[in-house]
Amino acid sequence: MRRHLQLGIKQLSASYADGSTSPKTVADIALDDAVKLKVLNSFIRLTPELALHQAKESAYRYKEKKSLSSVDGITIAVKDNFCIKNVKTTCASKMLEDFVAPYNATVYERLSKAGAVLIGKTNMDQFAMGSGTVDSVYGPTKNVWSEDLTENNWRISGGSSGGSASAVAAGICYAAIGSDTGGSTRNPASYCGIVGLKPTYGLISRNGLIPLVNSMDVPGILTRNITDCVEVLNVIAGPDEKDSTTIKKSFHKIHVPPLEKIDIRNLRIGIPKEYHCPGLSVEVLDTWKKIADILEVAGAKVSQVSLPHTAASIFVYSILNQCEVASNMARYDGIEYGHRAEDEHSTEQLYAKTRAQGFNSVVKTRILTGNYFLLKRNYEKYFEKALRVRRLIAEDFKNVFQPVDIANQVDILLTPTTLTEAPLYKDFIQQTNRDQCAVQDFCTQPANMAGIPAISLPIRLSSNGLPISLQLMSRSLGEELLFKVARWIEAQVQFDCLENKKIYEARN
Template sequence: MKRHLQLSIKQLSGFYADGSISPRTVVDHSLDDAIKLKRLNAFIRLSPEKALHQAKESDHRYENKEQLGVLDGVPIAIKDNFCTKELTTTCASRMLSNFVPPFNATVCERLANAGAVLIGKTNMDQFAMGSGTVDSIFGPSKNIWSNDLVDKWHIAGGSSGGSATAVAAGICYAAIGSDTGGSTRNPAAYCGVVGLKPTYGLISRHGLIPLVNSMDVPGIFARNVGDCLDVLNAIAGPDDRDSTTIRKPFRKIDMSFNEELDLRNVRIGIPKEYHCEGLSNEVLETWMKVADLLEDSGAHVHQVSLPNTSASIFVYSILNQCEVASNMARYDGIEYGHRAEIESSTEELYANTRAEGFNTVVKTRILTGNYFLLRKNYHKYFEKALRVRRLISEDFKRVFETPKNDENIVDVLLTPTTLTDAPLYNDFVSQSNRDQCAVQDFCTQPANMAGIPAISIPIRLSKRGLPIGLQLMSKSLNEEMLLRVAGWIEQQVEFDCLANEQIYAARS
């Protein structure tokens, strides 16, 4: 294992500054590792020319003591549903297999401005519709914690499984994913890394190819909470090109994770509805142990209720498919993307293009969404789902915000991220995409409907030697408190994803 892989981003920057190691050397190692670990299928494509050019520029800035970005020379990967100028962006689909964007997504632009080095685009479920990264036209991503990467391997989670795998395998220091119903937190939990879903609108969606506009959020993967914060500070803030971003200027979070957090001033809620059917004993035990750890250290821990949680998976499914039906209508074979060869009429062109360009999962969601949006069904499904979504959001507001003097009010909610550790691939694909998403996203998608920030942090290994993660949620724009509590837990449990023996075996 290369020494620099064990460093945090701040430590790496320090070594760059004193000349102990150069960005070019680290980037060379990252690209080399990505090739050695190609069996994981974390990347759809690498970008060596771009990466080496950016590394050379970073070398120059360090050597000449020029102004440096917070991520200067740091290798980062980006999920393949973010537009990257002059670099193919496919959404892991045939529909966009040859799409080369003429512009950068705001997230990519801000990473570049912060000095980050893009080493490649990561694998995902097609158009981000899934929770396993098993529906990509480039094949599934594999979980680095699997004992057998040939026959009996575990899923990486989804839909941002490639990004989580790249970070967990030590190929890069951080990665960008997207999170619509848990697509950052789910793979983070399965792969043993940190996964942050910020407040809706805190990070620009400009250039993120949409799945569900009202829930999509760019997400961040890193090996520790401090690195996650560094990336957040680099990419958050209003964007004139995205009307859904929060207009208030983003105040960078400046805090030290070595500074002791006084838990006597922190109130932790344990939502009873998250103790649900299908929750494994190991995840439940982990959840309770961390709750006890917080309470024993002075935090006020008590049970709370989010009564509409049980309805959230149905609401999410309806709203997801309705917005998918709308968003996928742009892929018609005329403006960009795949175009069918048979086009005797406009209608036939549309039909054949979409039949060839989309997989079964995407087509099913389009058809179902259009059914829900029919005039005869609109009030019965779509409008009713919107009303229940409001109730789910109000559940969170009640426990976080009102009334101010209520003893039941909390600062942070502690829940499982997933119900189990990472399933075996063969077990996962034996069920339908819809059924798997209903199970895998149970704990994560309510935060998307409410627009609140949430983070998954790795806690320990299961009996099968697979990571188990827990989720923290807080009120909108309360990322600082969320990250402080997450950082405290991280220090107590001391989980090290790079201690994974499978990384060494896969590199050999």
């Protein structure tokens, strides 16, 4: 176990400042670990030259007492659907296997200017379409908690940001950036036993994030603890003139008070009855009840609430997702950028062959289905109706956070993140991509439909020794309250995010 891994971001930054360790040493270890843990397939590519250059510059700043921020010198990873200048950005696809981004995504630009050290680009489901990180052209990502990493006996890392979650859970980096369209940050965070934040829509710029579903996509943050997540959010959040969907008002840094000053007495916690759904494992249900009881004993007011359109949400999400996918994927035609088929004698043949070669079956299926929903004869029946139900889903959340009768108001919703522990790969692939997402995203995608913030945090280990996590949701721009409650729960359960590293080392 690397001693520095026992430190949080703030503590590591302090150790850089007092000279007890250096960004160069930490970067060297991170790159070495990434190679040693190659079997996990967390990374599509490492960026050693860039990392060592950034670490060297960070070390100089600390020496001169001119550090840029609390993340100066901190190792990070970025999902491979965020553009980084002069680095390949592939979306884990053949279509973009040779695409070199000409500019930086705003998220990475802000981290870079704050002094963060990029270890590499992480694996993902192709074009972020999936919940397992098993549909990458570079192969699937394995969960570090797996009992067996050979053949097909390992556990999935979740998706589509599974590479980012795996890298953080394995202790390779302190934080990673993912994207979250229907749970793609929280789902892998749950399976890998780390913290995963989906922020309010528009709080973090999407500029440079290759889009899946523009109306739901948000950059997400994966860390080993709540405090580290706050540090990263404070660096990357805020308006961006390059993204018209960002919230225009200035972002004020979030401050989570010391644990002893967090008071949850009279906090109103809602337990949505619709999230007690088919497929919810007994152990996840018990964990959910246990945390609700802990909160109630501590003085919080816990009550059952109803989000009546939850059951319809996954169907609405599926329709809107595929409609926007059909639109977004139209840009990949072999003309401007990306893969281009050869020896075609007409524009139509070029389009057809390029897209046939460049997309996997999951992407093709969503494009075809989305275009079917958008046909003139189907537009009102599917797309418009889905938009109307989406509004009802958003109203469900508004009715619990800001009801007409203030006596029924809640501050936080407590739910499962995923319905089970991380599935075995060999079991997971028995289902189609569509069926996988319908099950795995049941508890997560409603927050994307409503644009509200949600966070997943690990609670305990299952009887199989695998992480079980829960999700907290709050009203729009309620991140500070989410962090306070999550930090309090984190202290009560004392889940050791480093235990996975020990498990891996013991097995190998």
